[in-house]
Amino acid sequence: MQDTVVIIPTYNEIENIEAIIRAVLSKSNAIHVLIVDDNSPDLTALKVKELQKVFEDRLFLEVRNEKSGLGTAYIHGFKWCLNKKYQYIFEMDADFSHDPNDLQKLYNACHIEGADLSIGSRYVTGVNVVNWPMNRVLMSYLASKYVRIITGMKIHDTTAGFVCYKRNVLETIDLNAIKFIGYAFQIEMKFKAYLKKFKIKEVPVIFTDRTRGESKLSSGIISEAIFGVVSMKLKSLFTK
Numbered sequence: 717m718q719d720t721v722v723i724i725p726t727y728n729e730i731e732n733i734e735a736i737i738r739a740v741l742s743k744s745n746a747i748h749v750l751i752v753d754d755n756s757p758d759l760t761a762l763k764v765k766e767l768q769k770v771f772e773d774r775l776f777l778e779v780r781n782e783k784s785g786l787g788t789a790y791i792h793g794f795k796w797c798l799n800k801k802y803q804y805i806f807e808m809d810a811d812f813s814h815d816p817n818d819l820q821k822l823y824n825a826c827h828i829e830g831a832d833l834s835i836g837s838r839y840v841t842g843v844n845v846v847n848w849p850m851n852r853v854l855m856s857y858l859a860s861k862y863v864r865i866i867t868g869m870k871i872h873d874t875t876a877g878f879v880c881y882k883r884n885v886l887e888t889i890d891l892n893a894i895k896f897i898g899y900a901f902q903i904e905m906k907f908k909a910y911l912k913k914f915k916i917k918e919v920p921v922i923f924t925d926r927t928r929g930e931s932k933l934s935s936g937i938i939s940e941a942i943f944g945v946v947s948m949k950l951k952s953l954f955t956k
């Protein structure tokens with residue numbers, strides 16, 4: 717996995733951070749990791765700084781002042797990565813809901829199979845989610861269906877947060893124009909890539925709910941997604 721960086725946004729992930737960094741970096745000596753932490757009160761960033769002494773040239777840390785949303789954390793991370801030489805830029809959660817063993821499959825979809833953007837998808841073949849409460853599975857599955865209908869994207873898992881971007885995708889999308897700050901950011905990025913006609917490939921993965929730490933899902937994040945998708949689609953129609 718040459719020229720690859722995995723961006724992991726973190727807020728209060730002290731229980732996962734060391735294990736996820738070690739797991740990702742063990743997959744290939746060529747992989748780098750960028751943590752974008754929002755000044756987590758549980759001192760996640762301090763643990764990352766300790767690990768930087770072990771993984772000198774492969775582990776990077778950006779700390780923002782306060783919790784400002786997963787979407788803006790990724791935008792911050794993308795800009796950081798585009799200033800470096802990376803060709804393959806991943807999004808991944810800190811909590812092992814995305815299996816580090818699947819990084820290679822997503823990389824291959826871009827590097828070998830010619831996709832511009834590959835998505836670790838829970839919903840290509842049925843529902844591949846382990847240990848999520850039924851209400852969360854239903855909400856996520858129906859949200860993906862809803863987004864697919866409203867936007868017209870032929871993607872099964874539109875809210876997926878396990879993604880590999882080729883560098884040119886992130887160079888082409890206007891990152892300063894991304895509006896959503898919560899999980900709806902995931903939808904907006906895919907929609908922008910779809911409008912630009914990038915080749916998107918869904919790679920089936922199994923998503924396993926975290927066993928340590930807590931989800932940051934909130935009602936604000938949900939309503940941003942529900943209403944934001946409609947306005948995003950309408951805006952795209954008027955700006956064609």
Ligand SMILES: Nc1nc2c(ncn2[C@@H]2O[C@H](COP(=O)(O)OP(=O)(O)O[C@H]3O[C@H](CO)[C@@H](O)[C@H](O)[C@@H]3O)[C@@H](O)[C@H]2O)c(=O)[nH]1
Nearest residue numbers: 725726727752754784785786789809810875877899931932
């Ligand atoms: N820096 C930063 N990181 C954040 C923030 N909010 C969440 N994160 C980090 O973003 C990752 C995902 O957040 P979770 O809160 O664990 O997400 P989830 O509920 O498991 O949601 C999953 O499903 C969503 C919907 O399908 C996905 O959109 C999301 O990416 C994730 O895979 C974790 O590493 C978490 O620490 C924030 O405000 N700032």
